[in-house]
Amino acid sequence: SVHSYWRLRHFKGPKLAAWTDLWYVKLSQSGKAHLLLGELVDKYGNMCRIGTNTLLTDDEDFIRKMNAVRSEYSKSEWYNALKMDGNHHNILSETDHAGHIDLRNKLVNGYAGTNNPNFESDVDVVLWDVINLINDKYISQGPDLKPLDFSAVMQYFTLDVVTSLSLGKAFGYVRQDKDIYNYIQTMWENFPVMNFMLAYPPVVRFLNLPAIQKNLVPSVKDRTGLGKIKGVAFDTVKQRFAEKQSGKEGKIDMMDSFIKNGLSESQIADNTLAQLLAGSDTTVAVLRATFVHIVSNPHVYHHLQAECDEVARTIPMDEIIPYQRATSMPYLDACVKESLRYHPAATGLLPRVVPKGGDYYNGKYLPPGTVIGLAQWNMTRKNKVYGEDCEVFRPERWLEASPEKLARMEKSHELLFMTGRHRCLGERIARTELYKMTFEVLRRFELASMNPLRPIDQSVNYGIWMQRGMWMRVERRDGGGK
């Protein structure tokens, strides 16, 4: 309407965006919204208009301000599309300020080391499953080719880590070497739909009507997909509650902490589902990016492998590198940081709402209720922060930078996991997976892309990456690390 056009007329953007949200819906369905949004910021400035009531920014200070602990900005109704239960919100979908704080307070201890002492060894168990799987099924020798879909194995790994940590037992994706309960397939089918709902909140408003939502959210009665996973999660949680009630002291882990902090059975099961989305689909995209860029950059490969071999002299082949040791390896550290930067995992809008009373951006008025989204892709590609060559994958930038420049890069990098009261709860888990997996694979195996012209068959972006078909030829490095 003229009214909505007028409210934000002082922010530049594509003309149509001021009058209709449908053009943004189209953009969001393109599978490359991360790039297209970036182009808009380049063209119209770092607070530009992308919808009748929506702005887009890559301004780091402003993003920090919106997410600060005492900020009055809230999450927009965009997040409602991430609701997975008709009765209550999970940590991702909760938009109510007080509700979010309450839920976060109940969850946060479960992610902290003190409440979850076995966390690193639980990750190691799944990492051993990956090493054993590759050794048993996917070692090529001469003409005897055993193609490995690295993208699938990495996804099995991140799914097993999340289920192992949150439910006390991995679902067994790696061991079975298959898409149990069709989670991955379901995500391929559902993500475009979820992405449409994210882009067009009126649909979610309609779908949130109780009678409709009841039939749409994943049901524990489903035989496959998210509903089935929710059902399994529900049964596991139920069993743990029963054990607790009968006085049996179980494992001290994430679920134990969630129970102690007052989460109900269905809240735990529901948040496990949210964690799969927040924790496995994100981390796997960075793992894939790490290996694609190592394999296609010989100097990176040689340098990193040499560093891994040097460190591996002190870590027997029947052990997994401790996390602290892995983070002290300078080149490995640089490679992980560069992958996180070069291929950001969470590129959705993650929009916030301007609070009552409005706000100002560089002297321009932001009316209350205005929605402001993030252009994450651009935030990781700023010449002024990362250098003129920020469009290439070059871990050395993290080692060469002056202390001032490095501090600036680190500050920007922090935003990949968000800051303040929305800071990622699983960052330590993700980092543990990234450092350990990279070290252990490189010291044990030699990797070559089977299709260097197209290292990943399909890679589309819906805020989360959907990728499949990363075919590798793998050889065992018998001398490696000994």
Ligand code: HEM
């Ligand atoms: C490379 C991997 C990861 C990246 C880049 C990442 C990034 C992010 C970002 C940007 C947010 C803020 C979302 C928002 O503003 O609404 C977030 C939130 C969150 N992440 Fe992660 N994440 C990663 C891995 C994980 C893992 C492994 C877990 C758990 C197993 C996890 C659990 C969460 C949770 C529960 C939240 C919600 C926090 C809240 O709203 O209070 N993440 N993550």
